[in-house]
Amino acid sequence: MVATLEMPETTSPTIVNQPEQVPKAEIERAMIEIEQLDFAYGAHQVLHGVNLNIPARAVTAFIGPSGCGKTTLLRCLNRMNDLIDSARITQGAIRIEGVDINAPGVDVVDLRRRVGMVFQKSNPFPKSIYDNVAYGLRIAGITKRSLIDEAVEKSLRSAALWEEVKDRLHVSGYGLSGGQQQRLCIARALAVEPEIVLMDEPCSALDPIATAKVEELIRQLKEQYTIVIVTHNMQQAGRCSDHTAFFYLGRLIEFDQTAKIFSNPAQRQTEEYITGRFG
Amino acid sequence: MEGIADSRILIPPRTKSRRAQAVVEQGIKAFFGGNALVAVIVLALITIFLFREGFGFFGQNLSNLRLYRQAGLEYVDIIRGVASRHEALSRNLSEIRLSEVRAAQKRNAPLEEINAALAPFDRFASAFSDTADNLHGIVSDLTEQASELKEQLFARAELLAQRSQLERSGAATAAEKIVVPEIDRAAALTRLREGSANFESVSAEMTAKLYNLLAEAPPLPDPAGQKAFEQWKTRTREYLAGLPAASEKLRTWSPDAPIPWYRSISSFLFGREWVTASFWQDWYGIIPLLVGSILVSIVALFFAVPLGIASAIYVSEIASAHEKRLIKPYIEFISAIPSVVLGFFGIAVVGQAVRAASQSSLLKWISFFPISERLNIFTAGCLLGFMAVPTIFTLAEDALRNVPRGFKEASYALGANRLQTIGRVLVPASLSGIVSAVLLGLGRVIGETMVVLLCAGNRIAIPDFTQGLGAVFQPVHTMTGIIAQEMGEVVRGSTHYRALFMVGLVLFTITLAINYLAQKLVARYRMSIG
Numbered sequence: 141m142v143a144t145l146e147m148p149e150t151t152s153p154t155i156v157n158q159p160e161q162v163p164k165a166e167i168e169r170a171m172i173e174i175e176q177l178d179f180a181y182g183a184h185q186v187l188h189g190v191n192l193n194i195p196a197r198a199v200t201a202f203i204g205p206s207g208c209g210k211t212t213l214l215r216c217l218n219r220m221n222d223l224i225d226s227a228r229i230t231q232g233a234i235r236i237e238g239v240d241i242n243a244p245g246v247d248v249v250d251l252r253r254r255v256g257m258v259f260q261k262s263n264p265f266p267k268s269i270y271d272n273v274a275y276g277l278r279i280a281g282i283t284k285r286s287l288i289d290e291a292v293e294k295s296l297r298s299a300a301l302w303e304e305v306k307d308r309l310h311v312s313g314y315g316l317s318g319g320q321q322q323r324l325c326i327a328r329a330l331a332v333e334p335e336i337v338l339m340d341e342p343c344s345a346l347d348p349i350a351t352a353k354v355e356e357l358i359r360q361l362k363e364q365y366t367i368v369i370v371t372h373n374m375q376q377a378g379r380c381s382d383h384t385a386f387f388y389l390g391r392l393i394e395f396d397q398t399a400k401i402f403s404n405p406a407q408r409q410t411e412e413y414i415t416g417r418f419g
Numbered sequence: 420m421e422g423i424a425d426s427r428i429l430i431p432p433r434t435k436s437r438r439a440q441a442v443v444e445q446g447i448k449a450f451f452g453g454n455a456l457v458a459v460i461v462l463a464l465i466t467i468f469l470f471r472e473g474f475g476f477f478g479q480n481l482s483n484l485r486l487y488r489q490a491g492l493e494y495v496d497i498i499r500g501v502a503s504r505h506e507a508l509s510r511n512l513s514e515i516r517l518s519e520v521r522a523a524q525k526r527n528a529p530l531e532e533i534n535a536a537l538a539p540f541d542r543f544a545s546a547f548s549d550t551a552d553n554l555h556g557i558v559s560d561l562t563e564q565a566s567e568l569k570e571q572l573f574a575r576a577e578l579l580a581q582r583s584q585l586e587r588s589g590a591a592t593a594a595e596k597i598v599v600p601e602i603d604r605a606a607a608l609t610r611l612r613e614g615s616a617n618f619e620s621v622s623a624e625m626t627a628k629l630y631n632l633l634a635e636a637p638p639l640p641d642p643a644g645q646k647a648f649e650q651w652k653t654r655t656r657e658y659l660a661g662l663p664a665a666s667e668k669l670r671t672w673s674p675d676a677p678i679p680w681y682r683s684i685s686s687f688l689f690g691r692e693w694v695t696a697s698f699w700q701d702w703y704g705i706i707p708l709l710v711g712s713i714l715v716s717i718v719a720l721f722f723a724v725p726l727g728i729a730s731a732i733y734v735s736e737i738a739s740a741h742e743k744r745l746i747k748p749y750i751e752f753i754s755a756i757p758s759v760v761l762g763f764f765g766i767a768v769v770g771q772a773v774r775a776a777s778q779s780s781l782l783k784w785i786s787f788f789p790i791s792e793r794l795n796i797f798t799a800g801c802l803l804g805f806m807a808v809p810t811i812f813t814l815a816e817d818a819l820r821n822v823p824r825g826f827k828e829a830s831y832a833l834g835a836n837r838l839q840t841i842g843r844v845l846v847p848a849s850l851s852g853i854v855s856a857v858l859l860g861l862g863r864v865i866g867e868t869m870v871v872l873l874c875a876g877n878r879i880a881i882p883d884f885t886q887g888l889g890a891v892f893q894p895v896h897t898m899t900g901i902i903a904q905e906m907g908e909v910v911r912g913s914t915h916y917r918a919l920f921m922v923g924l925v926l927f928t929i930t931l932a933i934n935y936l937a938q939k940l941v942a943r944y945r946m947s948i949g
Contacts, residue, residue, distance in 0.1 A: 218832060220828065220831065220832060223827075223828070223831060225739070225740060249834045249835075249836055250834070252831065252832055252833065252834040253833075253834040256832065256833070257828075257829075257832035259825055259828060259829065259832075261825055263823065263825030263826060263828070263829045264829075265826055265829065265830075265844055265848070266826075266847070266848050267847075275830070275833060275835075275843070276833035276834060276835075278843075279830075279833065279834065279835045279836075279839045279843065280834065325829070328829070328833065329832070329833070332833060332834060
C-alpha cells in the first residue's frame with residue numbers, strides 16, 4: 141500500500157491544488173455516499189475531502205495517476221484498510237444505503253459480505269475451484285451440500301467460467317490461466333451474493349483477450365450489482381463504465397458520466413490526464 | 420542529469436591494471452571457495468570416519484556372539500532362563516501379597532490381623548521359592564565353569580591375533596615368543612554337560628513339588644487378590660509344562676552350530692538388551708536406547724508443537740507490532756540457553772516439581788502416581804520440548820509470514836473473521852512449512868545430548884508399557900546419552916567402542932532422514948505458494 145503513495149515525480153507545474161469545486165453528476169439513486177472524506181496513513185494524509193455519490197446498478201470507474209488515492213478510497217468502502225495499523229479515516233463519512241459503515245454498531249463481517257472485492261493480482265486460495273467459490277459460504281456457516289453446489293454453479297455461471305471448468309471443479313484453482321483465475325476470483329466474490337463489487341485494477345495482469353472477457357463480464361454484472369472499478373486503463377474506463385471519477389493528489393477532481401468525461405471534461409487537469417499529457 | 424555528472428567527479432576513474440584486477444578477483448574466489456571446500460571436506464571426513472569405525476562392529480560382534488555359543492554361555496543361559504522365570508513367579512507372589520495387604524489396610528484392619536490372615540499364603544510363597552534351590556545351585560556352578568572357559572578362549576584369541584599381527588609386520592622371532600596355550604574346549608564343554616546332567620532330575624523333582632504345592636494352595640481373603648492368584652497359578656502351570664522343552668533344548672544344543680553373519684546385524688538392530696563390561700556376556704542391542712530416544716522426543720514434541728505453532732500464529736497474525744518486537748527475540752533467545760544449564764534446571768526444579776506433584780493427594784486417582792523416579796522421560800521431554808520451541812516457532816512463523824498477502828485479504832474481503840482466516844487459509848497454505856518446522860524441531864530434539872544425559876534417568880531398559888502412560892515416568896537411556904557417557908571410558912577399537920559408533924551412525928541416519936524430509940517439504944511448499 142505504502143509504496144503506491146509516493147507522489148508522481150513529474151508534477152506538471154500548471155497544476156496547483158484547487159479548492160473544492162467538484163461538480164456532482166446527476167444520479168438517480170446513490171448506493172454509496174461519500175461525504176467530505178479525509179483519510180491518512182499515520183501522519184500522511186492521502187485523501188482530502190472527497191465527496192462522491194456512487195450510483196446503484198451501474199459501473200463507476202476511478203481513474204487517476206498512481207498514488208492519487210483511488211485504491212485507498214476503494215478499500216475504504218469495505219473497510220479493508222482496517223487491516224493496516226495506523227490507517228484511519230480522520231474526517232467525513234461513508235454511507236451505504238444511508239448507513240454509516242464506520243459507525244461503532246456496524247459488523248465489519250456483515251459489511252464485507254455485502255461489499256465484495258476483486259483484487260489487482262488474482263489470488264485464488266490454494267484449494268480446488270469448487271472450494272474457492274464455496275469458501276465465502278462455508279465461513280458464513282452454510283454446510284448444506286446442495287445449497288453450496290447450487291451457489292457454486294450460479295456464481296461460476298455469472299462469472300462466465302462455468303462452461304470452462306464444470307468438468308474439473310475439484311482440481312486446484314492454480315491450474316487455470318491468469319484470466320480464468322481472475323474470473324474465478326470474481327465468482328468467489330459473487331458467491332456470497334454481495335450488493336456491491338469492488339474491483340481493484342482487475343485486468344492489470346491480464347492479456348488483451350482475457351481483459352476483453354472480464355470487461356464483458358463487468359458489463360453483464362451491472363444488471364445485478366453496483367460495481368466500482370479502479371483502473372489505469374483509460375480505454376477500459378471508457379468501454380465499461382457508466383460514470384467516471386478522476387482523482388489527483390488525493391482529491392476528487394471531476395466526477396461525471398463517462399461519455400461526458402471523455403468527450404468534454406469540465407476540468408483542464410482531467411483533460412490533460414485523459415489525453416495523456418501527464419500521469 | 421546533474422546528479423550523474425557530479426558522481427563522475429566524485430568517483431575517480433579506475434587506475435589499477437587489468438592484471439591486478441584479475442589477481443584480486445581470483446583471490447576473492449579462492450578465499451570463499453576455500454572456505455566452502457573446507458566445510459565440505461570436513462563433513463566428508465566425519466562421515467567416512469563414522470562408517471570406518473562403525474562397520475568394524477559387525478565382525479567383532481559376530482565373533483562375540485560365536486564365543487557366546489562356543490564357550491557354552493548360551494547353554495548355561497537356557498538353564499538360567501528356567502531359573503529366572505521361577506524367580507519372576509516368586510516376585511509375582513510378593514506383589515500379590517502387597518496388594519492383599521493394601522486392600523486389607525483400606526478396610527482398616529490392624530497389621531497383626533492381616534499378617535495372621537496371610538500366614539498360610541506366606542508359607543506357600545516361601546515353599547514355592549525353596550523349590551528352585553537346586554536349580555539355582557546348578558546355575559551358579561555352571562556359570563563359573565562357562566565364564567572360565569570363555570576367559571580362556573578370549574585370551575587365546577587375543578594372543579593369536581597378536582601373533583598374526585607380529586608375523587604380518589615381519590617380526591617373526593617376536594611372534595615365536597608368544598606362547599598360545601592349547602585349550603581343551605571339548606573337555607570343558609563335556610564337564611559343563613556333566614554338571615547339568617542332573618538338570619532333568621532336578622526339574623522333574625521341582626515339577627512334582629510344585630504340582631503338590633499348587634494342589635494345596637491356600638485361598639486369599641480378598642476377591643481381587645484371589646483372582647490374581649488364580650491367574651498366577653495358570654502361569655505357573657504353563658511354566659511347568661514348558662520345562663520339558665527346555666530339557667529338549669539342552670539336549671540338542673551344540674557348541675559348534677554355526678551362527679549366520681546376519682545375526683550380528685539383527686542382534687544390534689533388534690536386540691532388546693544393552694549390556695556392556697559384563698563378566699558374563701556383552702549384548703549390544705539398540706532397541707532400549709532407540710525406544711528411549713523416541714519416547715523422549717514424543718513427549719518433547721507433545722509440548723513443543725502446540726507451544727511453537729500457537730506462538731508463531733500469534734506473532735504473525737494477531738500480535739501488534741509492539742508485541743512482535745518483544746515476543747520474537749524473546750522466544751528466539753531460548754535457543755541461546757546452554758543445554759547444560761537447562762539440564763541443571765531440569766534436575767533441580769522440573770524433576771523435583773513433577774515428583775512432588777505426583778505425590779499430592781489431588782492427583783491420587785492417576786494409577787501410576789506417585790512416581791518413584793525424579794529423572795525420567797517426562798522430565799527430559801519437558802525440557803527438550805522447551806528447547807525445540809524456538810526452532811519450531813521461527814520456522815513456522817516464517818512459513819506463515821510468507822503466505823501471500825492476497826490470500827489473507829481475499830479471505831477477509833469475503834467476510835471471514837480472524838480465526839477463520841487463520842484456520843482455513845493461512846495454516847493450510849503454510850502447512851508443509853509448518854510440518855517441516857516440526858520435523859526440524861524433532862531433529863533438534865533427537866540429537867540433543869546434555870539434557871537427556873542429565874534428566875532422562877539413564878537406566879538402560881525398555882520402559883514397562885503395561886503401565887500405559889505411566890511408562891512416560893520411567894527412566895530411560897538414549898542414543899545420544901549413551902555415546903556421551905560411555906565413549907570416554909571404552910578401549911579404542913573394542914567391540915563396545917565400535918558399537919557406540921554404530922549407535923552414532925543410526926542417529927546420524929535418523930537425523931539425516933528427518934532433515935531431508937523437512938527440506939523436501941519446504942521445497943514443495945515454496946512451489947505451491949509460487
